[in-house]
Amino acid sequence: MIEFQPVRLEDRATIERFTMSSDITNCDLSFSNMYCWQEVYHSAWAVVDGFLVIRFQIDGGERLGYMQPVGEGDCARIIPALREDAHAHGQRLRIVGLTDQGRDMIRNMHIGQFAFESDRALEDYVYAADDLRNLPGRRYQPKRNHINRFTAEYPDYRYEELTPDRFQACMELEREWRQVHEGHTSELCAEQRAMQRGFAHFAELGMTGGCIYVGDRMVAFTYGSAVNDHTFDTHVEKADTEYDGAFTIINCLFARHLPERFTLINREEDLGIEGLRRAKLSYHPVVIQHKYLAIHLHPDELECKRLWTTCFGDEEQFVDSFLIRYYSRRRMLCIERDGGMAAMLHLLPFESELGRTTYIYGVATAPEHRGEGLATELMREAMRLIEERGDDAALLIPSPGEEWLRDFYGRFGFEGRTPVEFVTKDGFDFGTGNAADDLAMFWQRRPEQQRPERLRCLWNGK
Template identity: 55%
Template sequence: MLFRPVRLEDKAEIERFTRVAGICNCDLAFANMYCWEETYRSAWCVEEGFLLIRFRIDGGRRIGYMQPLGEGDFTHLLPGLEADARAAGQPLRLAGLTPEGAAALRRAYPAFGIRRNRDSEDYVYRADDLRRLEGRRYQPKRNHINRFEAAYDYRYEELTPSLAPECLRLERQWRAAHEARAAELTAEQRAMQRAFDRFEELELRGGALFVDDRLAAFTYGSAIDDATFCIHAEKADIRYEGAYTMINRLFAQHLPPHYTLIDREEDLGLEGLRRSKLSYHPLFLQPKLSAERLTEEQSQLRALWRVCFPEDTQDDIEQFLLSRYDPARCLSARRDGRIAAMLHLVPFGRTVYIYAVATAPDRRRQGLAGGLLREALACARAEGFRFAALIPGSDDLRRWYAEYGFTGACPVCFRTHDGFDFGTGDPARDLAMVLALGDEPFDATELLLSDLPQES
């Protein structure tokens, strides 16, 4: 496999695969690959009739590979991709997998785990919904537009490279108000400059909104395929109330009618951006699953988990193992070279949540889980946690945990950055037993376990 950097002259060859893939993924838009190449070091090759794309995850040192695009099953290409990753001293990591691609990978290579990254999923809308904003659910958007139209003398025009200086000025003004994301936004500025430098060659299309001859907002994007248009950038001067809503609608109205879907890319886990994108009522979120080979320990934990918690889906188990599992906070007991019992310590502020306590059926009543629980509580006290909490799965377990000092049946609510649910799946059954690890008593009537940033 001979990967080479994405260059402008590669557009036709790459799009020969991406435009017929039928996947609403902004990462497959050639303009995105080209404009962000400096950050992600995107590279490509064609192997056995499949397009392979390699990139730097989050612009860092870790290497990832997009789901191979081509006719039929791609899984026979994985040994080659794994060898390429190994040559760089890294494990094979796959990204941008569709649910169908993830299922094929699982069938062919059970040692791989699959996880969802909600922050990277694309918001895909009906183009006509954004053009018309009809119905009660879009009333707030129409109100924004009505106020904008009443307040300002405005005009809309097609975005051309001649407007680049004004757009970049507005982008610098916008960026100055978002200093907390300085590194990310500097990379975005470089990508935007590259887009304007090759606007026509990249077949970009955009719109500009002026108020009293001053640029108030602009947007641009490119086609993913014949029916799907992807918005790559949208900036507005927030001094003009409703400017974002206005540029969004006007651009959708000026898109050719053969575009029936509009992909507005991901929210990056930013709460405000997520609220905004959801407020336009997407038709669907495009899954962009990732996969990597489980370690031997993770594989054994998965096997034990599936035996002891058959109600948990394989997706949920692997989601935990690939995004939440911490070897330093996983306690296990081995017998005959295999993991026979386990538990996980998950920190939530001052409280440590004890999760997925399990013992293999043929190793029960040997004191393994009790030994791990005592070790877990000693570790929690040493780390300075105030409380330990867990949700027993049965009345028998509730009595067993009571022997270690856990008490109560406190309603518990989980709020997690990735939406992972540590509960039973039924909020009415999420009743936690709590143990005070020091002198401070636990007297709350509800337990909130959150890893979301604290609002100031």
């Protein structure tokens, strides 16, 4: 096992010796973020063969994640050490926050061993600092108009450096802001605790901030710290929404007060919040920084991926997304031949207008084993399980253009051509890729039950 130690204030110089010289702009590698969110993620660090490694608890739970190792050269060479550390804790290796370059390093050195995916809600928005400072050109005209309206309506406004005597006013404004955004209570309460920790050690963490006053009232504040020598990370920005334009002007003026060495400003992720996404896009980021998750695959997942790619020809990104989000060994039936997976199918849990509905998905047989009756054997076992556990219905979508499959599935009680829609939180496409071809065949426990003209299936798994 690697000897990790908790991220402490006294570790800042050691950690920043790696991060400050790095080109990685990921906001999670800001020392201030590591320290301020310590209560949630329990971040710890170690140096492994010349690379800084950060280990943390994903979402504050039991699963361990490892940040992209930071150092000179190819970080993929220390992956076996991380894998052993994860295994020592009874877990698989999960690497979080990989850049495109980091993903390619690991993919090329550990061919086929990992599945990769970037969650759009967690990708960082990175801007040219001069764009935020100057708001140049026609595309920023709406922002300049917003600022002009604010300065005309509040001519007594002023920008001030964020100093300790103003921290209490910041917390009061944050509480007011949080009341308006109570739909995200858990995240915001955690953010409040991170703010308190940051304010308690503001100078020690190398943080800097600014605020806007109208008269004696603070109407906006922001602060952050460096990710590396040329990238600044904005950790927090809050404003009183009663003062139209407060967000726009604090954003601009704070950027102008940052040292010129910062050529990039990271304004972090949008968490999938639509309004926040629109606001961040309206400032025209120079890059939306991918932060890939890499999961080391178990042997059954590797076999599933191999067979899926061979039989369906789907892109690797699609197969990886399925494996990371929805695959479960307990929901797969398979037959092995010659030491490998020869045939498979997946029994996926949904709820529909028909009740508890199993979707038979990804039915595949390796080309060299077709004609041996393996799909028939799997379908018989699938239907036995479906009936045994009392499901109300089952469905499947035969491959478009393969009419013989309808006869094959008809032997197991499936019939019809009903349009079907799959509903998931992340919008994963469980269909064919073309909604017009998503025509399902159904088996029903009660054949007399009326089938809707279009079926809507809601994911019901964990």
